[in-house]
Amino acid sequence: MKEYQTITEVSGPLVFAEVDEAVGYDEMVEIETPAGETLRGQVLESSEGLVAIQVFEGTEGIDRNASVRFLGETMKMPVTEDLLGRVLDGSGNPIDGGPEIVPDERQDIVGEAINPYSREYPEAFIQTGVSGIDGMNTLVRGQKLPIFSGSGLPHNDLALQIARQASVPEEDEESDDGDDDGSEFAVIFGAMGITQEEANEFMEDFERTGALERSVVFMNLADDPAVERTVTPRLALTTAEYLAFEKDYHVLVILTDMTNYCEALREIGAAREEVPGRRGYPGYMYTDLAQLYERAGRIEGQEGSVTQIPILTMPSDDITHPIPDLTGYITEGQIIVDRSLNSQGVEPPIDVLPSLSRLMDDGIGEGLTRGDHGDVSDQLYAAYAEGEDLRDLVNIVGREALSERDNKYLDFAERFEAEFIQQGFDTNRTIEETLGVGWKLLSMLPKSELNRVDEEFIDQYYIEDESETVEASAD
Amino acid sequence: MSQATDTETVQEDGVIDSVSGPVVTATDLDARMNDVVYVGDEGLMGEVIEIEGNVTTIQVYEETSGVGPGEPVENTGDPLSVDLGPGMLDSIYDGVQRPLDALEEKMGSAFLDRGVDAPGIDLEETWEFEPKVDEGDIVEPGDVVGVVPETVTIEHKVMVPPDSEGGEVVAVESGEFTVEETVVELDTGEGISMHQEWPVRTARPAAEKRTPTEPLVTGQRIQDGLFPLAKGGTAAIPGPFGSGKTVTQQQLAKWSDADIVVYIGCGERGNEMTEVIEDFPELPDPQTGNPLMARTCLIANTSNMPVAARESCIYTGITIAEYYRDMGYDVALMADSTSRWAEAMREISSRLEEMPGEEGYPAYLAARLAEFYERAGRFELQNGGEGSISVVGAVSPPGGDFSEPVTQNTLRIVKTFWALDADLAERRHFPAINWDESYSLYRGQLDPWFTDNVAGDWPDIRQWAVDTLDEEAELQEIVQLVGKDALPEDQQLTLEVARYLREAWLQQNALHDVDTYCEPEKTYQMLGAIKTFNDEAFEALDAGVPVDEIQGVDAAPRLNRMGTAEEYDEFIDEIEADLAEQLRGLY
Numbered sequence A: 001m002k003e004y005q006t007i008t009e010v011s012g013p014l015v016f017a018e019v020d021e022a023v024g025y026d027e028m029v030e031i032e033t034p035a036g037e038t039l040r041g042q043v044l045e046s047s048e049g050l051v052a053i054q055v056f057e058g059t060e061g062i063d064r065n066a067s068v069r070f071l072g073e074t075m076k077m078p079v080t081e082d083l084l085g086r087v088l089d090g091s092g093n094p095i096d097g098g099p100e101i102v103p104d105e106r107q108d109i110v111g112e113a114i115n116p117y118s119r120e121y122p123e124a125f126i127q128t129g130v131s132g133i134d135g136m137n138t139l140v141r142g143q144k145l146p147i148f149s150g151s152g153l154p155h156n157d158l159a160l161q162i163a164r165q166a167s168v169p170e171e172d173e174e175s176d177d178g179d180d181d182g183s184e185f186a187v188i189f190g191a192m193g194i195t196q197e198e199a200n201e202f203m204e205d206f207e208r209t210g211a212l213e214r215s216v217v218f219m220n221l222a223d224d225p226a227v228e229r230t231v232t233p234r235l236a237l238t239t240a241e242y243l244a245f246e247k248d249y250h251v252l253v254i255l256t257d258m259t260n261y262c263e264a265l266r267e268i269g270a271a272r273e274e275v276p277g278r279r280g281y282p283g284y285m286y287t288d289l290a291q292l293y294e295r296a297g298r299i300e301g302q303e304g305s306v307t308q309i310p311i312l313t314m315p316s317d318d319i320t321h322p323i324p325d326l327t328g329y330i331t332e333g334q335i336i337v338d339r340s341l342n343s344q345g346v347e348p349p350i351d352v353l354p355s356l357s358r359l360m361d362d363g364i365g366e367g368l369t370r371g372d373h374g375d376v377s378d379q380l381y382a383a384y385a386e387g388e389d390l391r392d393l394v395n396i397v398g399r400e401a402l403s404e405r406d407n408k409y410l411d412f413a414e415r416f417e418a419e420f421i422q423q424g425f426d427t428n429r430t431i432e433e434t435l436g437v438g439w440k441l442l443s444m445l446p447k448s449e450l451n452r453v454d455e456e457f458i459d460q461y462y463i464e465d466e467s468e469t470v471e472a473s474a475d
Numbered sequence B: 001m002s003q004a005t006d007t008e009t010v011q012e013d014g015v016i017d018s019v020s021g022p023v024v025t026a027t028d029l030d031a032r033m034n035d036v037v038y039v040g041d042e043g044l045m046g047e048v049i050e051i052e053g054n055v056t057t058i059q060v061y062e063e064t065s066g067v068g069p070g071e072p073v074e075n076t077g078d079p080l081s082v083d084l085g086p087g088m089l090d091s092i093y094d095g096v097q098r099p100l101d102a103l104e105e106k107m108g109s110a111f112l113d114r115g116v117d118a119p120g121i122d123l124e125e126t127w128e129f130e131p132k133v134d135e136g137d138i139v140e141p142g143d144v145v146g147v148v149p150e151t152v153t154i155e156h157k158v159m160v161p162p163d164s165e166g167g168e169v170v171a172v173e174s175g176e177f178t179v180e181e182t183v184v185e186l187d188t189g190e191g192i193s194m195h196q197e198w199p200v201r202t203a204r205p206a207a208e209k210r211t212p213t214e215p216l217v218t219g220q221r222i223q224d225g226l227f228p229l230a231k232g233g234t235a236a237i238p239g240p241f242g243s244g245k246t247v248t249q250q251q252l253a254k255w256s257d258a259d260i261v262v263y264i265g266c267g268e269r270g271n272e273m274t275e276v277i278e279d280f281p282e283l284p285d286p287q288t289g290n291p292l293m294a295r296t297c298l299i300a301n302t303s304n305m306p307v308a309a310r311e312s313c314i315y316t317g318i319t320i321a322e323y324y325r326d327m328g329y330d331v332a333l334m335a336d337s338t339s340r341w342a343e344a345m346r347e348i349s350s351r352l353e354e355m356p357g358e359e360g361y362p363a364y365l366a367a368r369l370a371e372f373y374e375r376a377g378r379f380e381l382q383n384g385g386e387g388s389i390s391v392v393g394a395v396s397p398p399g400g401d402f403s404e405p406v407t408q409n410t411l412r413i414v415k416t417f418w419a420l421d422a423d424l425a426e427r428r429h430f431p432a433i434n435w436d437e438s439y440s441l442y443r444g445q446l447d448p449w450f451t452d453n454v455a456g457d458w459p460d461i462r463q464w465a466v467d468t469l470d471e472e473a474e475l476q477e478i479v480q481l482v483g484k485d486a487l488p489e490d491q492q493l494t495l496e497v498a499r500y501l502r503e504a505w506l507q508q509n510a511l512h513d514v515d516t517y518c519e520p521e522k523t524y525q526m527l528g529a530i531k532t533f534n535d536e537a538f539e540a541l542d543a544g545v546p547v548d549e550i551q552g553v554d555a556a557p558r559l560n561r562m563g564t565a566e567e568y569d570e571f572i573d574e575i576e577a578d579l580a581e582q583l584r585g586l587y
């Protein structure tokens, strides 16, 4: 392997070096600083005689005397089932003091696209125990469903609650037909630029609940190099794919915080003096994010699955900001954590109106959850939306000026937040319980208002005289 | 992708000079613009997109990790083309027409490896050719020389290629042949087979364009009822994420009365394509009852597949559509999403360091969009017949803001605009097509069809619906300030009628077995029932009945169940009779 001392330029996270051999695009590079430190990087552009290198750890300490080595291969993740229970840094090196990892295979971290023809459509209901999700934005195996949040909001608590509670209720029945034999559940946690404090919260929860045993943790903290953040999720997803498609695990991947990832992309783009896209983010950010998010799914004939819950904090709570916007265009819905519900003390503060799970329809209903699930969810949406609308009006004209019908909807909206959404981060509701609360609330309205529910279900589940009772029961 | 001639015409090799993502430059390559080349030791497929002196720039249709300077580039000498022939229906292709099932088999993996090619149609499979010409006949380009049963639904027409000189038929075969075997021979020595190739970036010729006069019946109430699309027309569906672009396009692919559907998933989700692959073979075509897949060709270049192939998938799709049009079919093409296509252009353009136009898009964005939609239309064909291509493009504006370049440039071209609305989607009013902002410039020219085929007063009752919704919008502004009860009773009643228009008529649940498809006759009758409610209710109001009592009649909420009623004729008649009886009973 040839060593070069030919660095011509250092700019932000980038280093340019002259070469006299062919260097492949995306190839790994090692740079040794005069101080003896070894930094790692990747070829961003390769032309005859000159390469541009992106350095993961930052370019501090690099000067013209640093030496550059090209490793002749693209970046690989050493994978093995033994990774379960381990804590790694953002570049995949163990930081838990445990034994050295002996890889089973080394896999390219960029990952090839799943052939759409080979995919299997996700439709296995995952019960998260959270009514705002299970009842109205159902998660299914193989889905990518991000949490859109804001700074200071309890998205981490929600993510942990999901990781803790996620289960597939009819698993036991299913295994009768030999379908689901031995598929175990694993969590991959990829942290990008989170604070030490947040990291501690996660680790404590993992340890307290024993979840660590079935988890692989990748930690790139706020004071770790920003460029490394572009690799961390790829390492996490490569590990997830290995566990899912070679070891038959049902893998849940939690990536947090995607906003930090995107900031790193922007930083690299700026250093390369690229023409920036919207708000300074690179024009290829859609493609780049898609290459992460699309690494979720199921494959025909395979047991395992990769389900993704990326978390992102929306800058200034703005959903039209490029980071949530491009994410929403790629993922299969989104769960919105809302600031005002949070300040009202609703736990988890999920705003269901702008939330959506696009794979819900095929994952619910008779035989999967319950026959009335879709109708109940539709009706809850419509009624809550109507009540929400009236809130503006009631501020102006007061309750007395509203019709009886309008007042019912206002009451409905309030109870919906207080009883359906509010449940606490430690309550695990079954889907039956969730639908039960739903019916209790719907029964506040006259039957004739329930135009989205099949009459047969109204006969079966509508609770007469519900308008009087106000007690919450499911928790 | 076409590869029938690859082997014979290989030109001189060039050498890679630089690699940056999907863009590679090579020196010493003897190539023309848009030639297909094989790049690097692995032979990755690419296309020449710029030539400057000795330096040729190539967009590569596969991942370029690990590819480096010095590796060879080989020119095929042919422009990017598609293979045309029987076998395209019931297929799923990537953006350069490689069949995804063949790739799975060749790669032996569910993941897309690179450097593997496959022809767009199976060159070994045989088809039953039935001639339609005799020896001695004179044929010209576009003429049908025979037919092949391609699927249960579609008879494939074997045509004299557009660039042929035509001539006298000297030999005719009949029976089982592969697509490459000659089935008809001309006196010029030309052999006509079931296989044609066509460069994707060039429109296939037709005699002339005609004005569309028939609707593409979609089975969707708001579309057929308020904003119809013509067979041969163009439509855009812009909307923020999650507003229903894909569902709307899939609805059209499922239920519209086109003969052929070309569905392009351009830079969107893998699972959405999988859904189509799994559902379409099961769903019946509303015209024939045969599986939908038998009239459908899918092109899937998902968001994580190479960006250059995303740029080309639109062309691959429209060329296939033109080929079926040439057979005299009505083709509907859905492109989801044209914004991803535009972004692919932008990405490649910026790697070429071209001068960026608005928001970084290349200056030729508007021209490319126009060229694409221009390939839609109702055509008189080369052979004198008629065929059409209707094009429906989804647009995904950043932040849902329609003022951005792709939406704006598209709106300048298309004649139907279905504007999706985040607010409607949020309250689960689906399809979330905003009735205020949307329009169809085909409405007038399609009215004769609707009056002849559905009901004589179709335009009038539609106008009544539009007026009522307009009035509602105005009244809502007042309601926002003072509350509904402060309005005079007749206006309260108008709001009630408008609510039924929205909830019972405009809303249509794509996921409900019955409601998902609504034939024009039902669309008309449902509207008629709401009009009956309106008329009877205002009569009652005039007779002094309080609005609360009018709203309270129990036949009224049943209007909301018309959409899901299977035997709608009786159901609607009954509601209308009950409405009249109950409302008249109040005075």
Ligand SMILES: Nc1ncnc2c1ncn2[C@@H]1O[C@H](COP(=O)(O)OP(=O)(O)OP(=O)(O)O)[C@@H](O)[C@H]1O
Pocket: A328, A329, A330, A356, A357, A358, A359, A361, B239, B240, B241, B242, B243, B244, B245, B246, B247, B248, B268, B396, B430, B431, B432, B508, B509, B510, B511
């Ligand atoms: N006509 C409809 N009937 C019932 N549900 C619908 C309808 N249209 C849309 N939806 C609902 O809205 C969701 C989002 O729709 P869709 O996936 O088509 O959005 P989109 O505009 O294509 O978003 P993106 O730009 O992110 O691809 C669907 O998953 C479905 O739940």
Ligand SMILES: [Mg+2]
Pocket: B245, B246, B247, B268, B336
């Ligand atoms: Mg879509």
